[in-house]
Amino acid sequence: MTELLTNEDYLFLGARVKPLLLSTETGGNFSVFEFIEVKGLEAPFHIHENEDEIWRIVEGEITFFLEEQEIHAVAGDTIFVPRGKSHTFKLKTNTVKAILSLTSTDFENVIRDIARPVTSATELPNQPVSKKQAEQLIASGKKNGLTILKHE
Numbered sequence: 001m002t003e004l005l006t007n008e009d010y011l012f013l014g015a016r017v018k019p020l021l022l023s024t025e026t027g028g029n030f031s032v033f034e035f036i037e038v039k040g041l042e043a044p045f046h047i048h049e050n051e052d053e054i055w056r057i058v059e060g061e062i063t064f065f066l067e068e069q070e071i072h073a074v075a076g077d078t079i080f081v082p083r084g085k086s087h088t089f090k091l092k093t094n095t096v097k098a099i100l101s102l103t104s105t106d107f108e109n110v111i112r113d114i115a116r117p118v119t120s121a122t123e124l125p126n127q128p129v130s131k132k133q134a135e136q137l138i139a140s141g142k143k144n145g146l147t148i149l150k151h152e
Helices: 106-114 131-144
Strands: 010-012 015-021 031-038 045-048 053-059 061-066 069-074 078-081 087-091 095-102 146-150
Touching (some): 010 106, 031 087, 031 106, 061 078, 106 131
Antiparallel strands (some): 053 078, 053 095, 061 069
């Protein structure tokens, strides 16, 4: 488990993440992260049972797959992903920078369980999720209302 610090950078599976506002600062009500996602390392279809996600795209192009709906997004767009809905995304550009707001602390706990501090100012993930990371994700997800549906 990693202690997350505001404005420090971490690697979390296929993304570089920076906590901007943690649940400890909001009375446990919500948290906000900067995500830099990397093409080819996107998350599998999954469901957050306990929180909504609000994605604000800062740089790049991305397509969200929300249940049966496809939503194309570019810089300046905001995407709402309601709790309980299966979703994933695919990058159209090599990276996408986004601000992710979460209406519960459960996914923050998943990040805390799996993330590790970056080792340089420019480090990005460059390897697919390992078997060990996948097992950690599934175990943490079970504790925190995150269900992985399939990995492509």
